[in-house]
Amino acid sequence: MRSIIITGGAGFIGSHVVRLFVNKYPEYRIINLDKLTYAGNLENLKDVEDKPNYRFVRMDICDFDAFLRLMQEEHVDGIIHLAAESHVDRSIKDPFTFAQTNVMGTLSLLQAARIYWESLPEKYEGKRFYHISTDEVYGALEMTHPEGIEPPFTTTASSESHHLAYGDTFFTEDLKYQPHSPYSAAKASSDHFVRAFHDTYGMPTIVTNCSNNYGPYQFPEKLIPLFINNIRHRKPLPVYGKGENVRDWLYVEDHARAIDLIFHQGRVAETYNIGGFNEWKNIDIIRVLIRTVDRILGRKEDEDMDLITYVTDRAGHDLRYAIDSRKLQRELGWEPSLQFEEGIEKTVRWYLDHQQWMDRITSGEYERYYEDMYKGR
Ligand code: NAD
Ligand code: DAU
Secondary structure (H helix, E strand, C coil): EEEEEEEEECHHHHHHHHHHHHHHCCCCCCEEEECCCCCCHHHHHHCCCCCCCCCECCCCCCCCHHHHHHHHHHHCCCEEEECCCCHHHHCCCCCCCCHHHHHHHHHHHHHHHHHHHHCCCCCCCCCCEEEEEEHHCCCCCCCCCCCCCCCCCCCCCCCCCCCEEEECEEEEECCEEEECCCCHHHHHHHHHHHHHHHHHHHCCCCEEEEEEEEEECCCCCCCHHHHHHHHHEEECCEEEEECCEEEEEEEHHHHHHHHHHHHHHHHCCCCEEEECCEEEEEEHHHHHHHHHHHHHCCCCCCCCHHHHHCCCCCCCCCCCCCCCHHHHHHHCCCCCCCCCCHHHHHHHHHHHHHHHHHHHHHCCCHHHHHHHCCCCC
């Protein structure tokens, strides 16, 4: 029997990780710890909430005393830490919240875990603190090939029709941290604290840095769900700058599979990059989304292309992200499983089929937040 706390389990990626662990490991006790901020939604976990090996605890990761008590009460031997403020645009408006949750919250978990585990006779034996981070800590890569070139790496998930690299450099695990946004600066700082707890106290930690995730249950402030919903309702699609920025997209269940593998088999104190070898310019993804939604809804081809609306660029907008995840492939045999076209089709269908889930989120307070955000763009 293992007792594992997954923080941020009511969010996008966390809910997929909780679902995977609850279903795959009935012998584990899975504790979903989440504050339920605007981004946390227990509806994401309706299908597992009655399982005997699942418990939800509403808690702020910054609440050191409560977290220490929970570790003692549940005899926790593993922590998979996803709770964070995760949206770059919000971090530009409100950096303090990002430092508080992402840095101080992570430090609070580390210190409580240290006190609890060091109080046990076996100490750190069989324990694990696994911190989920982002590729954004590495900063931005150059776009040396704006038209795209044949990439140097391939995977089973690379699509036949679109498999391009937009530069010659990639994020590898040994790269220097150069975060640009308050979000990525806070994540970078939390990564450093996690590694410091290994180096100073011997805590068995692991850090992974993943590229952009997409799939069901993503909060509709992020590009893909926001745009699918806007296309459905024929609302403008606010493309930042020229839409030329490049992101490397990974289907969220492939990330959850990687987390499972790394939690169980990853080497302590190591860093693993996780990515899809799947670079896309924003504007190209947006066109794919428009075509896919229009086809599924039986609209005329390209009829919604005029929803594309170029708006003021995001401040400090990173130009290109591209992950080299060959270390993870080599050491643990992980590869993304889905071709991007397949993943996008599944994702668009999921959002169109779950309109009620979307409507609940996009009404009321949240809607007003968006109005403020786009005012003046
Ligand atoms: P999300 O915003 O969808 O979910 C975050 C969750 O954390 C929410 O359920 C929220 O309620 C919870 N939370 C926030 N502050 C909290 C606090 N103080 N105490 C307890 N819970 C709190 O985020 P996501 O996109 O699922 O990202 C999860 C993690 O993965 C984050 O650490 C993020 O940095 C990282 N990540 C995300 C991506 C991506 O593409 N979304 C890529 C790489 C890494
Ligand atoms: O790379 C991993 C990161 O990916 C994660 O660490 C973050 O938590 C996650 O939010 C994501 O960050 P991005 O900033 O890349 O994701 P977002 O969906 O906000 O934006 C994707 C791209 O689309 C980015 O270049 C900005 C652009 N964009 C986004 C929105 C919301 C637009 O052009 N218009 C928009 O309205």
